[in-house]
Amino acid sequence: MTTIPHIPLLRLGKPYQSLDTVEVRDIRTNETLAVVSQANAGIIRRDARRADEAFDALQAMRCDELIAISQKAADLFLRGDLPLGSDGVMQSAEDYVRSLSATSGLPHVMVRRNMEKIHFVLANMKSIFAGLTRGLDTSAIDEGFGEQAGVPVSFFPAAKQLAAILPSNSPGVHSLWVPAIAMKIPLVLKPGSEEPWTPWRIAQAFIAAGCPPEALSFYPTNHEGSQAILDLAGRALLFGDRKTVDRYRGDPRVEVHGPGYSKVLIGEDEIDNWEAHLDVLVRSVLDNGGRSCINASTIVVPRHADAIAEALAQRLAAVQPKPADDPEAKLSAFAKPAFAEAIDASIDQALRDTTGGGATDVTAKYRSGPRRVVVDGATYLLPTLVRCQSFEHPLANTEYLFPFASVVEVPQRDMLCTIGPSLVVTAITRDPAWQRQLLACPHIDRLNLGPIPTSVVQWDQPHEGNLFEFLYRRRAIQMARV
Amino acid sequence: MSTTTPTPSSSTRVDAAAAAQQLDAYTREMIQWHFSPETGSPFWLNWAKQAGWDPRKEIQGFADMVKFPHFQDEWLRDIDPHQWVPAAFKGKPFNIFETGGTTGMPKQRIGWNDYKVDYEEFSDRYGDDVFPHGADWLMVGPTGPRRLRLAIEHLANHRGGSCYFVDLDPRWVKKLIAEGHFDMARKYQEHVIEQAVTILKHRRIGCMFTTPRLLETIGEHLSVPDAGIKGVFCGGTTMTPQMTRFLCEEVLENRTVFVPTYGNTLMGLACSKPTFAEEGYSITYYAPQPRAVLRIVDPNDTTRTVDYDTWGRVELTTMTKEFFMPRFLERDEALRRPPAPEYGFPWDGVAEVRPFGASEKKIVEGVY
Known part of the structure; x- marks a missing residue:
């Protein structure tokens, strides 16, 4: 009998097995494919008090290093064997395809296509970073100021963490939040109830590629926990139905991703x-x-x-x-x-x-x-x-x-x-x-x-808002000449 | 000794057979009391007349209590409290206690000394390592017309201390939530917590009573053990094993002793088996038998109890000279657990109490 993997929380990168769990099952056979720890809201609130640790860990690195880590994570995500849980169980890329397909209903071919999307964004982080920042030299983020098109610029982080309340419908959406790491903003991920697989695997790929683990928090949780994440987040991406996202429309901290129409x-x-x-x-x-x-x-x-x-x-x-x-x-x-x-x-x-x-x-x-x-x-x-x-x-x-x-x-x-x-x-x-x-x-x-299918996405273009502009604000800067 | 597993005193150890015998004898005594014209209340004497059978003859032990139908909680709303006064207490002013967060006409239980008996017995189970003698207490939770208000103060006094109070009105919180004023509910909670934190910072408090949620929130503002709290007596809402673990490990930092209880105005106080941390933080509670008896019954046939470690509905029988309430079906479900005579509980326990039907539907619970 094979062991059922237990996917824990990641509390600033540290695995934590909760006593509250839910089972993720094969939609055809009802077989349990993973047990997923559930975070109580108190854990989320308590960890949020340590947000500085995660923020400082990324701030201590240069954007170029984090871009390189993202590129390395791309291959690990697409092809690597990565930990599934904290009990030594490893997940190959094929295991991931089979598990996600079995629990979400997506055929393997679509899971692979979505993997390619995520891989593409991670592997091309340099050009995506440039696309989202309109060609800003990464040193301007590292130093806090620089020059863009001959004009002095200074950008500062609008939040110490980016929270993401994620959906279960299709793993491709996860490519939206992955550039945050290269932008030196730690992530607080709340996976969709039926889809812990992809955010977990991306987080593991980042960690295996050298990203400071504390920059990645992963909290499968209930409604109250999601609410705690949204209440505490300086910036959050919220995926949900029309009713859910309507509540947050107009909240500058929250970028809502509802139905596309x-x-x-x-x-x-x-x-x-x-x-x-x-x-x-x-x-x-x-x-x-x-x-x-x-x-x-x-x-x-x-x-x-x-x-x-x-x-x-x-x-x-x-x-x-x-x-x-x-x-x-x-x-x-x-x-x-x-x-x-x-x-x-x-x-x-x-x-x-x-x-x-x-x-x-x-x-x-x-x-x-x-x-x-x-x-x-x-x-x-x-x-x-x-x-x-x-x-x-x-x-x-x-x-x-x-x-x-x-x-x-x-x-x-x-x-x-x-x-x-x-x-x-x-x-x-x-x-x-x-x-x-x-x-x-x-x-x-x-x-x-022109005749381009709506489903074709060029990833260096902003999608439902520009992540860089969401995570950073520009200030005026003047410096005296020495 | 782990700070989360206080050991009961040896004087409370009684074996299961003796406890069963004691319960039968006590049941007969209480039935005699409540159904005899010289001592019984107008309500129960009248009830027996209409029922057409004499409980004094037919109830010879606790097992016979299934002859009573379930107690209707509406009686506690609709019937004037004076109807519940046993003849033996006639002319003595009584306390009127109301149940938790009920909106509309509240359920009322009258009493004289029961709460003191319950809380003194609770007190006897814990030593100075948990609730130091002479230490002052802070209660943060529903006070007002609730039994808990007087009970906690009595507990503090009984242990040689005084008690500070910060009130939370659960009826108001329920109303705010029902009307969608979530921000106001949050502000009200902050208002409560702010008062509690102020007291904790400016007075020397050694022991605290509060609810799990309020404890969690207090712990977001200060370190409970560093504030000098040695023991926290906690109750009021459902505690999942994960919540209990979180409170012990993180909020109380495994330095302040956590004493969970299950109780209400109608029962009194069910104490917990102290080894819950070793048992996966699954808390087993034991009613203050023989004064109150908890049974975990099959919801489809409430005359029979379910097997051990099986979910069923909580049925409460309270029998004191002041109050008689047979077979009241609580709005809770729980696991039935075996007796723990080694901890002074030689009768069945109940574990992982949660709102009845919680496994099938989402229930909004625990407003405080």
Whole structure:
């Protein structure tokens, strides 16, 4: 019998096995794959009093050293054998893929793709650092002042730790917080309840690469613990549903990452050529199992909506669940079947809503059965494409944790005042006048001009806020000449 | 000796068989008392008339108590306290004690000396290494109409000390939380803690009573052992093993003795087996038998107890000359634990008490 690994807390890098634990289970077999220590809120509050230790440990190092550590951690994360818990159990990269797949429902191929994303960000930390700081020489952070484009600059840390309340949906999001180490800001990580694997492995990769362990705290915890983390953090990234993130919107300490409501917009000039862009639409909806905030959930077109919906529905409906280790797998299973059931019911209910002329599940006629299926003991929702008669329909601008999108017809001149906040917008157009309007649109966080899937991310660009600008503030500086 | 495992005095050691016999005899005595017209209360005498059976004949030992239906806690809200006065106490003014954080009409228990008996017995279990004789106490927690307020002061006085008080009104906290005023609830807690810390900094305090959460928060402001506290008597809300460990190891730094208890206005005080640290911080509590008896019952058949180390619902029977409350189903569940005669508890214990149904649903508990 193999030992079930126990993933402890990391209290400023020091493993601590709590007496409160939860089990992370294989969604198909119900086998326990890990026992995860849970932090009581008091532990988090007590450790926060030692935040200076973590901060000082990173401040004592140079950014270039920490960039090199990040680069080393990249390979360790992708290929290395790293501790899983503090009892001597080691985890290979393949073990990680299998465990995460088994507990999250992501097929192996997607886990690997997400590993590559994280690896890419760590391995390219130098250029990502430069991208986020607009080419600032790292010595300006080390010394506290320097020069940028011939102008004296001084940046100081806005917080002594960066907290991250992390999601369980897709490991790719973890690439957002990893540059903090190179920026000399320690991390306080609260993993998603179903996904301790990735933040733990990244933390272990950093430590094995030479990062001071005290810079990494890891607290699987309950709601009260998460609240304690958010209350104490100088800066925090918060991933959650709309209700959770709405509570913190406007709090300058907290950068909220809620639903993306990402979209593809096709302009008047390209709409008659829509068939050429079908692949971009399919990828935008389907990549990464449709689980990310950067997946398109709405396709906005000035005309041909019915034809586009039919063609896209046909392509999406052809995608079927495959075994987790099938390299062609494109769909993720749900870790919690009840969640899939609730989403399925909510879509069916919304389809009965006649607001704005109603909505139709176009994929329904191309599938052989219901939207929700159980395959080999795992629950899936099959890709769903809905044709909404207007943007007012509740399904027109919503997103779910599976490949789901609506197609809506809106005149181009009304699109930008209709779409609302959108994490990623891919605008397929060559019209310079409209491109200028798109560039000026305040609702769009990431803008892809041209046929680039919404799911394609260039990591040296800011994503839902610039991490450097979140962690550092600029002050005016004048120095007397000697 | 570990500072977290005080040893009971040898005088409290009694074996399980003797304890069972004593409980049976005591039960008969209490039944006679409460159902005899010369000594019983109007409520119970009237109840027996309507029930159509005479407990004095049918209750010959504690096992027979299942003949009583469960005590309805609504009676303590709805019935005038004078109806509970046993004839033997007629004309003697009584204390009215109310239960913890209940909102609306509170449950009330009347009494005269019970709280003194309970807390003197508790006191006898601990030596000067835990609660030094002559040391002053600080109570931080719900005072007001609660039994605890007088009980802690009596405990302090009984051990030759005086007691300072900082009040926390759990009813107000519940209201703030229910209405979504989380910031105000936090400010109120800070207000309470600030007062406690001020007393601890400016007065020489040797012993403290507080709740787990308040203890944790006090420990965020100062070192409890460095403040001179030798022993902390703690109770009021659920303590998971992890919480207990955290309080012992980190808040009390393994230097101040932690004495967890389980209690309420209706029972009195259940003491803990002192070896909880060695038992994975799983605390086992023992009711102040024979005055109060805790049974862990099958929620689907409350006449039978569950097996040892199995979860069940907590059922409380309180029997003193002042108050009789048979088979009250608490809103808690717990593990049934075997007797620990070596620690002066030759009867069943209850462990890891938590709100009933906690394993199936999320319960917001422990506002203080």
